[in-house]
Structures are given as C-alpha cells and as structure tokens.
Amino acid sequence: MRIGVLGTGAMAAALAGSWARAGHELLIGGRSAAKAETLAGRVGGRAGSLREAAGFGSVVLLAVPYAALADTLRRAGADEGTLRGRTVVDCTNPLDMATMEPAPELLDGGPSAARRIAGLVGGAHVVKGFNLAPAQVWGRSPYGPGDAPVDVPLCGDDEAALAAVRTLVGEMGCEPLDGGGLERAGLLEATAAVAAGLWGQGRQPGAVFGPAGG
Numbered sequence: 435m436r437i438g439v440l441g442t443g444a445m446a447a448a449l450a451g452s453w454a455r456a457g458h459e460l461l462i463g464g465r466s467a468a469k470a471e472t473l474a475g476r477v478g479g480r481a482g483s484l485r486e487a488a489g490f491g492s493v494v495l496l497a498v499p500y501a502a503l504a505d506t507l508r509r510a511g512a513d514e515g516t517l518r519g520r521t522v523v524d525c526t527n528p529l530d531m532a533t534m535e536p537a538p539e540l541l542d543g544g545p546s547a548a549r550r551i552a553g554l555v556g557g558a559h560v561v562k563g564f565n566l567a568p569a570q571v572w573g574r575s576p577y578g579p580g581d582a583p584v585d586v587p588l589c590g591d592d593e594a595a596l597a598a599v600r601t602l603v604g605e606m607g608c609e610p611l612d613g614g615g616l617e618r619a620g621l622l623e624a625t626a627a628v629a630a631g632l633w634g635q636g637r638q639p640g641a642v643f644g645p646a647g648g
C-alpha cells in the first residue's frame with residue numbers, strides 16, 4: 435500500500451516503521467520539514483509536507499495531539515478534498531499530552547476525537563485504532579508466535595477501509611478485533627484515558643481486569 439503519515443512524533447515513528455518493515459511505501463508529512471526528513475530517513479520512506487502526505491496514499495495515518503487535529507487537517511488540505519475517499523487511521527486520544535488529563539469533551543460526553551476527525555476529513559473514511567497501547571508496543575512489531583498477543587480493536591463504518599487496516603494489523607503480527615462502528619470510538623478513547631491514568635500511577639492497566647480466564 436501507499437501510506438501517507440501526518441505527524442513525525444512517537445506514534446508516527448512506531449507505526450510508520452512497522453509498516454515500512456512490512457514493505458509498504460511511505461510518505462512522511464510534518465509541520466517541520468526537518469523532522470519529516472529525519473523520520474523518513476529512519477523508516478525508509480520519503481518526506482514531504484502535510485498536504486503531500488494527505489494526497490499520497492490510499493491510507494493516511496493521523497498521529498498528532500488532540501489539540502492539533504483541526505490545524506493539522508487544515509494544513510493537509512482536508513477542506514479542499516485532499517483526503518476524499520482515502521482511509522484515515524485515527525490513533526489519537528483526547529488527552530492533554532503534557533498531563534495526560536482527558537480533554538473536557540471526553541468528560542462532558544462531547545463528540546469523540548474520531549467523530550471530530552470524521553467531520554474534518556472531507557469525505558475520507560475514518561478508522562479508529564492503535565490508540566490503546568503505547569508507541570513502543572507498535573515499534574516492536576512484527577510479533578511472532580512466541581510473543582504475548584496484541585489485540586487491536588478497530589472502529590469504523592466503511593468495510594473497505596476496515597479491511598485495509600485489518601491487513602496492516604495482521605502484518606504486524608497483531609490481531610484485529612471488531613470494535614463496532616465509529617459511534618463506538620469514544621469507548622476506545624475513554625478506555626485509553628483510564629489506561630493512561632493507571633500508567634501514571636505506575637500500575638499495569640491490564641491488571642484491573644484480573645487474570646485471564648477469571
């Protein structure tokens with residue numbers, strides 16, 4: 435696949451690196467041309483502007499802070515149709531990146547980040563995923579049979595878009611799970627907020643569910 439990447443931070447590096455290892459063609463777009471060049475050099479893709487990354491592939495990863503969503507998509511030309519018909523992979527969480535506190539919208543029952551993105555992408559298909567585990571988990575893929583399983587719930591409304599992202603997940607040695615339609619993406623975002631709070635307390639989020647098998 436041809437994959438455009440919006441962002442040059444930890445999630446962009448981890449997911450783009452993994453997808454490059456799986457043989458996909460990448461164009462990394464950042465608001466900083468220097469950071470895009472550096473990341474493209476590291477993962478093996480090309481560098482460009484946010485707009486070039488938006489128009490490059492059938493799949494576009496959106497990996498920027500919640501507070502930067504609208505600005506990033508505007509710079510990518512979404513309101514001019516650069517993303518129309520493409521699959522936008524939304525790995526974002528509505529958290530303050532400095533404090534890991536949930537955004538007010540998440541606490542007040544406002545629209546999920548995924549829903550906000552769907553309203554900004556100008557006819558692209560949004561798939562929510564990869565937001566529950568830290569970047570390091572994605573950066574270590576592909577996983578093999580001897581590794582602990584990594585399950586990846588995906589929420590989306592377009593079957594072809596979901597199928598493309600399931601393929602990417604499978605190539606990472608991870609298991610794609612059906613998380614339901616995009617209206618359920620907020621549940622994944624709230625789960626990530628709880629997990630981030632537990633990480634912040636030095637706890638393992640998985641431990642709140644108890645041992646597997648009851």
Ligand SMILES: NC(=O)c1ccc[n+]([C@@H]2O[C@H](COP(=O)([O-])OP(=O)(O)OC[C@H]3O[C@@H](n4cnc5c(N)ncnc54)[C@H](OP(=O)(O)O)[C@@H]3O)[C@@H](O)[C@H]2O)c1
Nearest residue numbers: 441442443444445466497498499500502526527565568569
């Ligand atoms: N890191 C994780 O473990 C993790 C896990 C799951 C989900 N997520 C979510 O994934 C998204 C990306 O996280 P990340 O950890 O990759 O973030 P990061 O390392 O801080 O990188 C953020 C990227 O967004 C760009 N950006 C554009 N506008 C920005 C603005 N106004 N303020 C700050 N950065 C801006 C940054 O550009 P510059 O470099 O030019 O600042 C950088 O390329 C977030 O929504 C986060 O909640 C992160």
